[in-house]
Amino acid sequence: MQCKACGTNIRLGARYCITCGLALGGKSGICPDCHSPVKYGAPFCRHCGKKLGNLCSRCQRINRITVKYCVHCGSKMSGSLSEHPYGTGKLKPGFILGDDYQIVAKIAQGGMSAVYEVRQHGLTGDEQRLAMKEMSFTALQALKKDHQKIVIDGFRREFQLLSQLSHPNLVRAYDYFEYRDRQYYIMEFLQGQTLETILEAIPADEFIAVDRVLNWAQQVCAVLSYLHSQSPPVIYRDLKPSNIMEISGGSKIKLFDFGIARFYKPGQDYDTLRFGTDGYLAPEVLARQSQTNQQTDVYSFGVLIHQLLTGFDPQIDPFNIRPVRTINSLVPNSVAVAIDRAMNPDPTRRTATVHELLFDLFGSGDDLPLPDTMKVPTN
DSSP states (O other): OBOTTTOOBOOTTOSBOTTTOOBOOOOEEEOTTTOOEEETTOSBOTTTOOBOSEEOTTTOOEEOTTOSBOTTTOOBTTSOTTOOSSOOSOOOTTOEETTTEEEEEEEEEOSSEEEEEEEEEOTTSOEEEEEEEEEOGGGGGGSOHHHHHHHHHHHHHHHHHHHHOOOTTBOOEEEEEEETTEEEEEEEOOOEEEHHHHHHTSOTTOOOOHHHHHHHHHHHHHHHHHHHTSSSOEEOOOOSGGGEEEETTSSOEEEOOOTTOEEOOTTOOSOSSOOSOTTTSOHHHHTTSSOOOHHHHHHHHHHHHHHHHHOOOTTTSTTOOOOGGGTOTTSOHHHHHHHHHHTOSSTTTSOOSHHHHHHHHHTTOTTSSOOGGGOOOOO
């Protein structure tokens, strides 16, 4: 069979085109609102305009029709509201564990972890407001033994990364411990809203202000440049609105959730396990033609900024994303061109580095309030 978009010959049963990344499949579905037939993978019903996809019964967020587990909270899409496969997030307020960390409330529930607000009583009697991340080994039972070790090591590596790295746009981590066969670590408490929450609050016919999005983009460029400049480079791998928080009282953002971040490994053809979120993953990663690298983070960045400027959810129809100005005409043409280049499915034509991306978005960067390491040479 051939890909309808680029004509590449593809194997029978493939989910994505190995060349352009187009989501494949000829099935049709039914619009849940008007019950009209709709094309498989379509983001909107062409009859009534309703946004398509399956709603998770637990978190009420939209997922692609084909997913078995919610990409937002990990719940089984076909399960009841009480069914949850991972068993995290059950610690009650007031419970004390670790080095005198007292649970205040659960902040968030994810696929393989939960995050709580905790308080710790210091030597002076003062209470410190912190966050605690919990990992459940129950989620690992579906994986092979060697893959289980990779995921467990990844949780420990997340703490080690966050405790060793230091950047104004990164969350900090302070302590790691184990309690009843579950791993925990303590980190900085962030007060604010995720970019996903901000995006969801925007009315359907409106957009987030372009200047506000570009301010966030500058900060994301700065923190990605910092991560990629480490030796070896740190590849974030899961750049999306739900993993970035705007701190209350200003426009500063913080990148968090380093659960699948990794070091780049020279000479490795592809990642041992495929992690990330459909819609934000570069097509060469899905096709196992490349390991995640600086350029795959650039691709995710392009999708992220496109979503913030247009409101289009890339998880509904990955790799079928309209040009940004056809949705939001307020976006400057130079910014639209930069986004298109960052999202190019062909790595040889895609923006290569975050420094190039910064130049495409803002010019030389000489007038930007960024560290010197982020300044882009003009020659």
